Amino acid sequence: MPLAATGELVGGAAAARSAVVAFNIITLEHVEAVVAGAEAAGTPVVLQVSENAVKFRYGRLLPLARAAAAAAERAAVPVALHLDHVQSDDLLRQAVEAGFSSVMYDASRLPYAENLAATRAAAEWAHAQGLWIEAELGEVGGKDGRPPLDAHAPGARTDPGEAHAFVTDSGVDGLAVAIGNTHAMTERTAALDHDLLKRLAGALDVPLVLHGSSGVPDGELTAAVAGGIAKVNVGTALNMAMTRAIRDFLAAHPEAVDSRKYLGVGREAMAREAARLIGVIGTPRT
Numbered sequence: 001m002p003l004a005a006t007g008e009l010v011g012g013a014a015a016a017r018s019a020v021v022a023f024n025i026i027t028l029e030h031v032e033a034v035v036a037g038a039e040a041a042g043t044p045v046v047l048q049v050s051e052n053a054v055k056f057r058y059g060r061l062l063p064l065a066r067a068a069a070a071a072a073e074r075a076a077v078p079v080a081l082h083l084d085h086v087q088s089d090d091l092l093r094q095a096v097e098a099g100f101s102s103v104m105y106d107a108s109r110l111p112y113a114e115n116l117a118a119t120r121a122a123a124e125w126a127h128a129q130g131l132w133i134e135a136e137l138g139e140v141g142g143k144d145g146r147p148p149l150d151a152h153a154p155g156a157r158t159d160p161g162e163a164h165a166f167v168t169d170s171g172v173d174g175l176a177v178a179i180g181n182t183h184a185m186t187e188r189t190a191a192l193d194h195d196l197l198k199r200l201a202g203a204l205d206v207p208l209v210l211h212g213s214s215g216v217p218d219g220e221l222t223a224a225v226a227g228g229i230a231k232v233n234v235g236t237a238l239n240m241a242m243t244r245a246i247r248d249f250l251a252a253h254p255e256a257v258d259s260r261k262y263l264g265v266g267r268e269a270m271a272r273e274a275a276r277l278i279g280v281i282g283t284p285r286t
């Protein structure tokens with residue numbers, strides 16, 4: 001089927017009081033695994049490419065994007081492409097040609113006024129192109145190998161009043177919120193601030209996005225979706241599944257040289273984890 005639009009998947013999930021899962025893809029194995037996992041679960045999914053993944057691919061967006069689009073167009077479920085954590089305006093402007101229907105513009109490292117100005121300019125451009133745009137207010141820590149933010153550090157939590165003004169003044173379509181979540185956690189021990197999420201959901205009329213979801217236990221994910229999260233971003237969990245499976249396979253088969261053997265078990269492990277997470281997160285709740 002044709003590429004789906006992220007905005008429609010997120011809007012549909014929000015209307016059903018559910019969430020769409022957006023998985024970060026790095027290799028073709030990630031692409032195929034996420035599509036297989038979504039097909040097994042029978043739900044739509046978002047394939048997202050971060051600016052860091054583009055850097056890993058020698059700075060080129062198109063090779064991975066074209067592969068993802070080709071896989072999406074052949075999937076049995078709706079699949080959308082999203083450009084994630086974009087800081088570079090040059091990368092932002094490649095989104096449309098590469099088949100993305102949405103972007104997350106990340107100026108959250110900047111002071112409020114600068115974040116707002118940069119995000120507003122990005123939103124104006126994105127809307128002129130017909131793109132759905134997400135931004136971040138309050139910084140979700142743990143990016144680029146940096147340690148998590150201290151819970152009391154300025155910006156470690158998204159303020160509902162500030163978020164309302166930010167969304168209104170920037171015109172973004174979705175907001176990534178900092179509610180105790182942190183990127184790149186390898187233990188599922190994050191405790192979310194559900195009271196804050198409730199206040200954010202009450203203050204904002206755009207879908208809320210949870211980043212750093214790999215470190216969030218199943219029950220916390222379910223509660224976050226019930227509390228108003230409509231897009232759940234997952235990256236590290238897939239890499240953990242892939243790496244563990246490959247490590248185990250190579251330990252058991254030290255003579256192996258055919259890359260299809262270990263990439264295959266890595267891909268299967270990611271597909272299982274993707275399907276499992278979609279089952280936890282993507283089921284409509286009443």
Ligand code: G3H
Binds near residue numbers: 024084085212214236
């Ligand atoms: O934008 C990407 C996500 O926030 C992924 O975070 O690697 O901690 O799951 P994660």
Ligand code: ZN
Binds near residue numbers: 085183211212233
């Ligand atoms: Zn993120």
